[in-house]
Amino acid sequence: MPGLDEFFHPASVAVIGASRTPGKAGNTVVSNMLEFGFEGRLYPVNPGAGEILGLRCYRSLLEVPGTPDLVIGVLPREKTRDLVAECAREGVRHLIIPTAGFSDVGEAGRGLEDEVVSLARTAGIRLMGPNSIGTVCTSGNMATSIVTLERMREGGISLFGQTGMFSSGIARWIDTSEHFGISKIACLGNKADVDENDLLEYLDADVETRVIGAYTEGVRHGARFARVLRDVAAHKPVLVLKSGRTETGRRAIASHTGALSGSEGIYAGLIEQAGAIRVGDFEEMFDCAKALQWQPLPGGNRVGVVSITGVGCVLAADSAGGFGLVLPPPAAGTVARMRESMPAWAPAANPADIWAAIEAFGPRSAYTTVSLALLGDEGVDSLMVIFTLIPESDLDVVGLFSRLKEDRPGKPLAAVLMAGDAGMCREWKRSLETSGFPTYPSPERALRAIGAMWRYASR
Amino acid sequence: MPGLDEFFHPASVAVIGASRTPGKAGNTVVSNMLEFGFEGRLYPVNPGAGEILGLRCYRSLLEVPGTPDLVIGVLPREKTRDLVAECAREGVRHLIIPTAGFSDVGEAGRGLEDEVVSLARTAGIRLMGPNSIGTVCTSGNMATSIVTLERMREGGISLFGQTGMFSSGIARWIDTSEHFGISKIACLGNKADVDENDLLEYLDADVETRVIGAYTEGVRHGARFARVLRDVAAHKPVLVLKSGRTETGRRAIASHTGALSGSEGIYAGLIEQAGAIRVGDFEEMFDCAKALQWQPLPGGNRVGVVSITGVGCVLAADSAGGFGLVLPPPAAGTVARMRESMPAWAPAANPADIWAAIEAFGPRSAYTTVSLALLGDEGVDSLMVIFTLIPESDLDVVGLFSRLKEDRPGKPLAAVLMAGDAGMCREWKRSLETSGFPTYPSPERALRAIGAMWRYASR
Numbered sequence: 001m002p003g004l005d006e007f008f009h010p011a012s013v014a015v016i017g018a019s020r021t022p023g024k025a026g027n028t029v030v031s032n033m034l035e036f037g038f039e040g041r042l043y044p045v046n047p048g049a050g051e052i053l054g055l056r057c058y059r060s061l062l063e064v065p066g067t068p069d070l071v072i073g074v075l076p077r078e079k080t081r082d083l084v085a086e087c088a089r090e091g092v093r094h095l096i097i098p099t100a101g102f103s104d105v106g107e108a109g110r111g112l113e114d115e116v117v118s119l120a121r122t123a124g125i126r127l128m129g130p131n132s133i134g135t136v137c138t139s140g141n142m143a144t145s146i147v148t149l150e151r152m153r154e155g156g157i158s159l160f161g162q163t164g165m166f167s168s169g170i171a172r173w174i175d176t177s178e179h180f181g182i183s184k185i186a187c188l189g190n191k192a193d194v195d196e197n198d199l200l201e202y203l204d205a206d207v208e209t210r211v212i213g214a215y216t217e218g219v220r221h222g223a224r225f226a227r228v229l230r231d232v233a234a235h236k237p238v239l240v241l242k243s244g245r246t247e248t249g250r251r252a253i254a255s256h257t258g259a260l261s262g263s264e265g266i267y268a269g270l271i272e273q274a275g276a277i278r279v280g281d282f283e284e285m286f287d288c289a290k291a292l293q294w295q296p297l298p299g300g301n302r303v304g305v306v307s308i309t310g311v312g313c314v315l316a317a318d319s320a321g322g323f324g325l326v327l328p329p330p331a332a333g334t335v336a337r338m339r340e341s342m343p344a345w346a347p348a349a350n351p352a353d354i355w356a357a358i359e360a361f362g363p364r365s366a367y368t369t370v371s372l373a374l375l376g377d378e379g380v381d382s383l384m385v386i387f388t389l390i391p392e393s394d395l396d397v398v399g400l401f402s403r404l405k406e407d408r409p410g411k412p413l414a415a416v417l418m419a420g421d422a423g424m425c426r427e428w429k430r431s432l433e434t435s436g437f438p439t440y441p442s443p444e445r446a447l448r449a450i451g452a453m454w455r456y457a458s459r
Numbered sequence: 460m461p462g463l464d465e466f467f468h469p470a471s472v473a474v475i476g477a478s479r480t481p482g483k484a485g486n487t488v489v490s491n492m493l494e495f496g497f498e499g500r501l502y503p504v505n506p507g508a509g510e511i512l513g514l515r516c517y518r519s520l521l522e523v524p525g526t527p528d529l530v531i532g533v534l535p536r537e538k539t540r541d542l543v544a545e546c547a548r549e550g551v552r553h554l555i556i557p558t559a560g561f562s563d564v565g566e567a568g569r570g571l572e573d574e575v576v577s578l579a580r581t582a583g584i585r586l587m588g589p590n591s592i593g594t595v596c597t598s599g600n601m602a603t604s605i606v607t608l609e610r611m612r613e614g615g616i617s618l619f620g621q622t623g624m625f626s627s628g629i630a631r632w633i634d635t636s637e638h639f640g641i642s643k644i645a646c647l648g649n650k651a652d653v654d655e656n657d658l659l660e661y662l663d664a665d666v667e668t669r670v671i672g673a674y675t676e677g678v679r680h681g682a683r684f685a686r687v688l689r690d691v692a693a694h695k696p697v698l699v700l701k702s703g704r705t706e707t708g709r710r711a712i713a714s715h716t717g718a719l720s721g722s723e724g725i726y727a728g729l730i731e732q733a734g735a736i737r738v739g740d741f742e743e744m745f746d747c748a749k750a751l752q753w754q755p756l757p758g759g760n761r762v763g764v765v766s767i768t769g770v771g772c773v774l775a776a777d778s779a780g781g782f783g784l785v786l787p788p789p790a791a792g793t794v795a796r797m798r799e800s801m802p803a804w805a806p807a808a809n810p811a812d813i814w815a816a817i818e819a820f821g822p823r824s825a826y827t828t829v830s831l832a833l834l835g836d837e838g839v840d841s842l843m844v845i846f847t848l849i850p851e852s853d854l855d856v857v858g859l860f861s862r863l864k865e866d867r868p869g870k871p872l873a874a875v876l877m878a879g880d881a882g883m884c885r886e887w888k889r890s891l892e893t894s895g896f897p898t899y900p901s902p903e904r905a906l907r908a909i910g911a912m913w914r915y916a917s918r
Binding site: 023025100101104105106108109147148162163164165168169170172173176177215217243244245246248249251252253281282283309310311313314315316317318319320321322326327343345346347351355356359388389390391392418419420421422423442444 | 482484559560563564565567568606623624628629631632636676702703704705710711740741742768769770772773774775776777779780781785786802806810814815818847849851877878879881901
């Protein structure tokens with residue numbers, strides 16, 4: 001069977017069911033390809049239209065010059081069988097079917113899905129879907145999504161799974177609120193042919209992908225999944241969000257993508273034993289992904305914490321154990337270094353509450369001295385620095401983090417922007433993250449990411 | 460002993476240790492009072508300054524005309540004893556001490572704290588702190604915080620606790636990213652005199668306060684706390700965040716506010732048995748507070764869910780049980796009503812995945828028909844509607860929610876703005892919340908708030 005590269009780097013793409021009507025899926029696919037600056041050949045196909053978005057429109061796949069590397073079939077489900085037959089006749093090898101109403105609606109649609117897959121397999125066609133929202137590849141300047149996207153920032157994180165959200169709402173969210181950028185996205189829908197094992201193997205070999213995020217509602221070939229996951233996780237971090245934790249959830253899954261979800265315990269064990277990282281929701285997936293993309297892996301589970309506020313220290317201390325982390329007391333030499341910017345009566349501990357130090361020495365001196373001291377401690381493997389964005393805490397935060405990185409390049413760093421002015425939080429997040437330092441809105445979320453990095457590092 | 464009203468509605472305020480230097484705490488208190496538009500008499504006190512921020516400065520408390528209702532003492536801790544003695548001589552009844560270095564630094568500071576409290580008690584002075592960042596009262600046009608604030612939106616939520624964050628970073632966060640507004644804030648610091656029991660009783664009687672949020676690291680008088688909490692929770696919702704869940708957390712608390720934290724199990728039971736709502740973090744506190752302020756309490760635990768995306772249905776179904784909620788199947792009549800805007804092949808269920816309905820009938824018709832049908836079902840007590848902010852989901856969302864509220868005014872509503880464009884999410888959040896409809900970034904957070912409302916309603 002052919003590989004998957006044409007789903008992301010096709011030289012030519014045909015959109016069957018292309019439409020001139022804005023808002024229709026067959027129009028959106030074409031406009032997304034143009035928005036992303038696709039440099040290959042793009043062929044809208046529709047028997048009734050002469051031109052779509054300035055491109056010549058073809059009456060049928062037969063009319064398209066040559067054989068397109070990738071076909072997207074935006075057609076009613078009754079026409080799916082004919083579409084696959086036509087692709088087979090034309091020698092097409094890669095087909096995306098966004099249409100829903102197959103195994104995702106239960107028994108009523110399963111027969112048609114089986115028939116379509118069987119046709120495709122016989123003809124050597126790799127089929128993504130049905131019920132797939134499409135793919136994105138930033139370096140390939142392409143997006144086959146049936147939902148309107150804007151051109152996305154390029155990065156090292158690739159995502160795939162049974163949800164259309166990756167190629168629609170989540171893609172938009174990442175591009176308007178995060179700074180890590182995306183390499184590839186694939187929405188697998190019902191996974192009638194192309195499934196998570198195929199994607200894992202493809203992204204393993206993909207040099208542009210440094211971190212993988214996967215969402216699954218249940219896998220068909222459990223043993224193969226465990227094996228492939230272990231192989232891939234040995235090369236790069238894989239974050240897995242598995243839904244269907246409860247019986248109610250599993251029933252909802254059956255009517256979403258028709259997947260059999262399997263028991264909670266089996267998946268939890270399988271994912272962690274494979275050396276992959278299990279996450280509980282999308283928020284945790286992206287919190288971990290950005291740290292893994294930008295920061296070195298920690299050499300141990302001992303975290304240094306510097307905080308402008310006592311409650312930050314308490315929340316950090318309260319939650320560290322749950323993420324497999326400890327906050328060790330600083331060594332005697334570290335305490336002496338911390339004391340250089342702390343009032344004599346304030347405790348020089350870990351977590352370090354530096355409010356009194358800021359009042360006495362100013363934020364720059366307090367943050368720099370105490371952070372460098374804790375990061376330099378031989379008993380500390382990573383450092384989390386907590387800020388609250390009030391006028392009193394203003395300082396050159398990127399300068400501070402650059403100095404920390406220069407001082408101990410092998411230890412991961414994380415910034416917490418805990419409350420304060422929302423606009424200032426967005427601005428600090430942008431400054432820090434475009435310099436490669438991950439930020440989090442709470443100590444718990446930062447520690448959860450550091451804990452995941454340590455689990456991965458120690459697998 | 461005098462009541463607490465002068466901490467929030469004083470007619471006259473003296474700031475001892477007022478400063479002309481911007482950034483110094485003694486300057487910030489005065490500038491905050493001016494920023495909030497304080498209409499009473501404000502007396503900066505400093506032996507060396509003639510004028511501070513345009514106000515006449517007094518050389519000592521003795522020089523101030525009359526006896527101020529409230530004194531804020533921004534002085535080094537060595538001067539605290541003399542300050543209290545002077546307040547006693549002048550007949551002051553309400554004093555805030557922001558200075559740290561008392562029981563918050565352990566045994567070294569406990570003796571001084573005990574002495575100061577004993578002086579205050581003998582003189583009939585109510586003392587907030589030491590180590591208190593100060594108070595805020597929006598209807599009183601005042602903020603005694605030692606951290607720079609901007610004037611805040613008025614609302615029905617009052618907050619108090621052992622963290623300075625409420626009068627600093629969290630106040631700023633609420634005012635720049637939330638829409639519910641604040642009535643009163645009190646930072647209790649070391650709670651040497653005024654404690655959570657005092658605040659609970661005060662806010663219980665306060666007609667401006669509709670919902671109470673409390674953060675505590677440990678209470679001194681457990682039996683009284685349980686009794687007071689039960690009394691107050693019978694009148695209005697009380698959300699309690701108790702830290703010190705772990706041994707490491709309890710050690711961090713000892714060096715934050717010197718509180719003895721007590722065992723996790725005792726507090727968990729005590730809070731819920733009192734009919735208050737226990738929350739796990741600040742995020743959950745505000746998620747619940749806004750729903751409780753704006754929406755009616757649910758009559759039961761049965762939730763209707765409408766979602767643009769299948770994964771929203773799966774996440775909702777997966778998590779509902781953990782919050783004590785169920786998603787009941789719709790009645791036959793409801794299914795018939797839902798079908799009016801759904802393709803025949805799409806399942807009319809709860810949770811309702813309406814992607815196919817949106818494609819076939821447009822977002823306005825799909826959302827309105829399906830939401831009205833589920834909300835009108837006699838087996839449904841509340842409704843959660845999930846949006847993903849992509850161009851395809853655009854509709855008059857406030858119009859939709861107003862119509863739902865008009866149709867079933869007794870059932871609480873929640874909107875989920877799950878991923879999509881970040882700027883559009885902020886705008887939709889603003890539109891919905893300024894109309895009294897709470898929004899959440901994930902189905903889990905919305906259900907967590909609905910679950911808390913139901914626990915409170917069924918206490």
